[in-house]
Amino acid sequence: MRADRLLSLLLLLQNRGRMTAPELAAELEVSVRTVYRDIEALGASGVPVCAERGPAGGYRLMDGYRTRLTGLTDAEAGSLFLAGAPGAARELGLGAVLATAQLKLQAALPAELAERSRRIQDRFHLDAPAWFRDAEPVPHLASVARAVWEQHVLRVRYRRWNGQVYPGPDAREPGRRLCPLGIVLKGGIWYLVAVAAEEDEDEGEAAARTFGASRTYRIARFLAVETSGETFERPDGFDLAACWEESSQRLEAALHQGTARLRISPRAQRLLPMQFGAAGTRALESAGPPDHEGWVQVEMPVEAQAVAVSDLLRLATEAEVLGPPELRRAVGEAVAVLAERYAAVPSP
Template sequence: MRADRLLSVLLLLQNRGRMTAPELAAELEVSVRTVYRDIEALGASGVPVCADRGPAGGYRLMDGYRTRLTGLTDAEAGALFLAGVPGPARELGLGAVLTTAQQKLQAVLPAERAERARRIQDRFHLDAPAWFRDADPVGWLAPVAQAVWEQRVLRAHYRRWAGEVHRELHPLGLVLKGGIWYLVARADQAVRTYRISRFLAVDLTEEVFERPAGFELAAYWAEASRRLEAALHQGVARLRISPQAQRLLPVQFGAVGARALESAGPPDHEGWVQVEMPVEAPEVAVGDLLRLGTEAEVLGPPALREAIARAVSVLAQRYATTTS
């Protein structure tokens, strides 16, 4: 374990530059005292670790020193091949680059590990888009990705639900969610999310911008997703669902349906259970819940139950008419 940790210290200093003992300790999840011992052990083994004192001090590698050692384990090498999703890489214009990088990695791996990596590619395939839905058109993805990478201002013509707008964007990151690409960008001093397929035109300018200090893409996306879910779910439906619907709920409603099942009451003599599930606005919730067909009954709130009853009545009248 200590050898792995020493390698981690070495690679952290090589990749990030100067780091303090507390920063290293937090990254490695060890005590500061352990970091001191590890730094001493690296120095004793011939690694030129320099200690800079003062408020801006910390540990760093001697200028010009780099190690070729990767220390990849079997699992780590395999994970690199598994992480290379060919579809998204191709959409970003990096398909050939990804293939070349994997070939180079295979060339330097020991024969046994290279063979294991090949088996992972043969036996695991990551397909990002959801079932029964065509992938979004991503004609503007490549220049948007270039703007993200080079921190260049993007002038965009964008289609919203309320109409078309022109925006000057500071692109901060790209997110692939359920097969759909999103751009996270700052506009008018606020960070917002834009669906790539809704860009009608983009102009990649030569102007560069500074990223907001402390901005973290993953943290922003997690918070934005939470806010979106809270905004969409405007009420809670109380349902009585059959065993078949209990199997369908996570499939049709995802994590929301799965969480609803976790709080289900005891089954009755027919195996039906009662659950409470967040739903969107009534007009949306009616269509969503009708997808469960006769395998579910809406018990409340009363307004939603009445809306479902009206929709079912209209359907009954419509299908009662014989067509030629």
């Protein structure tokens, strides 16, 4: 562990030049006293570290010195796909590994390219989670990710969207057996794409070649995760990105059970993409011409009637449901209930 930290310290000085002890401590997530000890250790091993005193002082490497210890380990190389999402790397337990890999890459680059990479890092940042929503706790994410990397069958207990626990409320049950194929981060939410591990009649192990359809599990809903010790072979030709795209389209098609015809105000036209996402944007793209008040008519896919009523009421007085008749009637009934409720004087 200390050897990795010493290498990281060396690469920080090589890549960034002069740095103070508090700056190094912050980067390495150690105390300033630990930095002092590590600087002494580097010097004792023959690395020419120069200490400069004063307000503008700090530590730097002697001019012209460069280390060649920049080879990537397997874990560091594997973490590079998360280089644009440091928050996701931390949640997967790869934060420190990714930081070391990036330092090694910068140290191996020519000076001009290294400076360009630093400028890009300073000017672009990816923040994956959606607005106005706290990140979900995902205590089992690291275990799930490890099973994905190592192709180990998982035994899980899972809380469905309706609150039911699968395979049952008894925590002593072994749990459902899954072959985890990949992890997806969507809008700040972690998902597992997996297939059920079928039992081999002869050996009782996960069947390597008989996979059913993949399913998607929200990792925050895992109540218990256990690695069974069994391994599995991934299906030939499995494409995680294509699988996720197909699953997303199926979900959208299942959710959208009808089409609402709306008349919306200029303000609602600005709200539609924010409140209904891509469906609201597409509805505006095919909107009819505005009337004399600037209102337009749009058609937008909606979910089941109970959900659609709740969603459309978010537009308040900025929208009118024109059809279908049963949806217009349901919205009108909801508005009538609200009007009666708010007409009454609340008791003190």
